[in-house]
Amino acid sequence: MSDFLLEPDVIFLNHGSFGACPRPVFEEYQRWQTRLERQPVRFLARELPEVLANARSEVAHYLGAQPTEVVFVPNPTFAANTIARCLPLGPGEEVLMTDHEYGACRFAFQFAAQQKGFRVVEQPIRLPVESNDSIVEAFWQGVTPNTKLIFISQITSATALTLPVAQICARAREAGILTMIDGAHAPGQIDVNLAEIGADFYTATCHKWMCAPKGSGIFHVREDRQHLIEPLVVGWGWGKEKTFHRENEFLEYHEWLGTHDPSAFLTVPTAIAWQREQMTLEVRQRARDLVRTAVDSASQIDGIERVHADPFFCQMGLIDLTALQIEPDALKSRLYDTYKIEAPVIRWQERTFVRISAHAYTTQQHIESLILALREIAG
Ligand SMILES: Cc1ncc(COP(=O)(O)O)c(C=O)c1O
Structure with missing residues (x-):
């Protein structure tokens, strides 16, 4: 397919690691970058809030979520760090994950566990799996009265396995356990409806299967859970003198990370349009x-x-x-x-x-x- 910039002499069977950006999406990305550089102050200080809100609203709609519950982040590693390091978790509490989780996110939790004294439990899911029910049952063997949070991939990285996350979130909710879903590989590869999944926290890349530019990810937090997490990066979004004059503390806390190039985020609506047309x-x-x-x-x-x-x-x-x-x-x-x-x-x-x-x-x-x-x- 000529839409992609991939080198024709390479047999590229690794969309899963970093995605690949189609030409029309990449060109839109470059247009945003040019617009920024032509008048950086006007763009970043005055125009950005509105165009970013539009992009956020489009991605929220695409994922079946409310725009007030989604922020753009560079990637799921960032979102996993936010939860691991900024959600109140402490001694005597456990984070349960499978033994199929992505290394960087696993490390984020292990690092935070060393600092804060909680325990990370990795529950084995043996291969081959037989059914969604058997996956849920095997995973649930790891739940104890101390399980505070479940962290689990929607599609695993190392084993390309689609896990029944909606089933797990429903059961966790009944048991009073918080859930974070790592959907890095999901949007663009399978249909994602965050309202149906019902997780407390969800993260995904836009740069993998949605084919947006690199460094575009989303972090979704249900409105009734937003008060639980502090910002990972404290900056203008935290203080009294707000840069963006926004009402919503969740957006303030988690989206303005200091000066950066938001062009990848702003290109996400074009990537969504491309998906709808081509995929x-x-x-x-x-x-x-x-x-x-x-x-x-x-x-x-x-x-x-x-x-x-x-x-x-x-x-x-x-x-x-x-x-x-x-x-x-x-x-x-x-x-x-x-x-x-x-x-x-x-x-x-x-x-x-x-x-x-x-x-x-x-x-x-x-x-x-x-x-x-x-x-x-x-x-
Ligand atoms: C399941 C899973 N989670 C998280 C990530 C992290 O993605 P990033 O490096 O964009 O943070 C990946 C990357 O491949 C992944 O496969």
């Missing part, structure tokens, strides 16, 4: 079919196995190369240096996976090249 159900289904073909074909190769059944993956899939006993860095280099295939090689619980992503620009030819490469690598 139709057919295009998304085609991408999912390519992932399924890749996983099915790879698992025919001796020494390579499939990890999940279809319903648990979307535009990312997992291929298990553990039995080949290849050192992950060597495998990664071989894929890229010999075959020009960009795909992450992931070590998870003593296993070695290749994670593949498919998007509008992915072709059958790309998948065939991957399978050919895996056949040669498997010997």
